[in-house]
Amino acid sequence: MVTIGTFDRFHYGHERLLSRCSDFLGTNGKLTVGVNSDSFVRQYKNVPVQPIEVRVARVQEEIAHIPSKVRVHYGHTGAFIADIKPCIIVIGSDWGRRDYLAQLGIDWDWLDLHGIGLCYINYTHGISSTALREADLGPYFEGSVRDKEDPR
DSSP, X not given: OEEEEOOTTOOHHHHHHHHHHHHHHOSSOOEEEXXXXXXXXXHHSSOOSSOHHHHXXXXXXXXXXSSEEEEEEOSOHHHHHHHHXXXXXXXEGGGXXXXXXXXXXXXXXXXXXXXOEEEEEOOOTTOOHHHHHHHTOGGGSSSOOOOTTOOO
């Protein structure tokens, strides 16, 4: 199983997603979490508030109790996923309202060819990294630091 995300300003929505992934694993499953690199995030979103090192450490802390590993996702998503060889990709249902596969640079045919399913986990309403950024609720999230490359 694989899930890929930015995990900027780690919040209970992220925690819930990873917890649900853990629930689906069963006894022999393994979760790989791809944490989007700063350069990848810049292509699609704002500059991350937290640098990759902080985001990776927070995800590692969250999934330490389950068979798992964290890898930095630099792009080239098809190769990234093919290398992991998951049976399923898990993502929040908010991505069901956008073209998630197009952002990954893959499509349903690619998933079928590789025997990979796609599962949407119900989005946690009322919280998002974007909302935290817009509200500037620094104390609300853990490990807040400004990206070293962020000129603001």
